[in-house]
Amino acid sequence: MRRLLLALPFAMLPLAVAHAADEHDHEHGSLSAHEHGVGRLNAALDGKTLELELESPAMNLVGFEHVATSEADKAKVAAVRARLEQPLALFNLPKPAGCVVENQDLESPLFGGQPEADDDHNEDAKDKDGHEHHHDHSEINARYQFTCATPDALKTLDLTNIFTSFPATQKIQVQLIGPSGQQGVDVTAKAAALKF
Template sequence: MRRLLLALPFALLPLTSPVTANEHEHKDHHHEHDHAEHGSLDAHEHGAAQLNVVLDGKALELQLDSPAMNLVGFEHAAKSDADKAKVSAARSELEKPHALFGLTTGDCALTKKSLESPLFSASAPAEKHDHDHDHKKAHDGEHSDIEAHYMLECQQPDDLKQLDLAELFKRFPSTEKIQVQLIGPNGQQGLELTPAQPTLSF
């Protein structure tokens, strides 16, 4: 249920709004799940990641979907101590959205966070369905992604003019580009961020 919560607002735009889509989230779970499976595999490209951003009033929602290769340097299940350390380090970095997305204005507080990947299954299994699914994917040798989803509440959203992903590119240097879909006060926009151009404006 937590996977790709932002898929519906973007998929159904302009037919609905993020609020309406979230109200139908449970009903459309199977559609969401299929979209997540097929969409992430089709879009899987080393060096590239996807970021969905929604700013609606005080609510800021961020979802980063990246091949594990970009963040930890491999996609197989971590067995060696060195690989486990890399997974742990990446997970630790992903726990800090304020630093990764340059959230220095807007007075935004993190209210919910979810980090999901087959590589995380051993140390922090998700609910049984997700764990079994991720475990199978890892053993089938399919591409492994890492999904990070954040919900924040911004007390001064008008002060939130941009996101700066310079720190994300610095901490995960194998990430060469990030395709962004943004829904904000000025409507929807899509753009590509790179280490040379790491900022986006609301």
């Protein structure tokens, strides 16, 4: 499963370099910087295998980035996890393609069993009085592998349900490899579909 997605960053490197030249990332100087409102999706279609990897700041999906302690926060995390566990509906894959989920993996500090936040994304800032403030940045990563009986029926990838399910997501940076080649595109709720 990971073979194709592991190759994706290398295949998309020319697009990433071009994208980096166009956009200045003030936070960490990389394309994978934690930016609220922005998610990332790697998509690869190879024969009958479709692999999707969604990465998003937890803020976009649950509305916070701390470990849930209140019942209300725990319910939000559970609802988001349940939604992410329904990839056929979330990605609105066309029924004629006959795609079935072969594998899925959800990871986040909010789901338990991991440190509260990734140390690479923690920021310590001092206010004007010199007091330190610690900001945690938690991510949610979802990886899916599908087998599609009729991959030719996958003409588009529609991300509308991601935007409607998670309205704090304003943009998804997509890197896609499909039968017509590779592309990198920013997708928004107003233009949520792209062609394979």
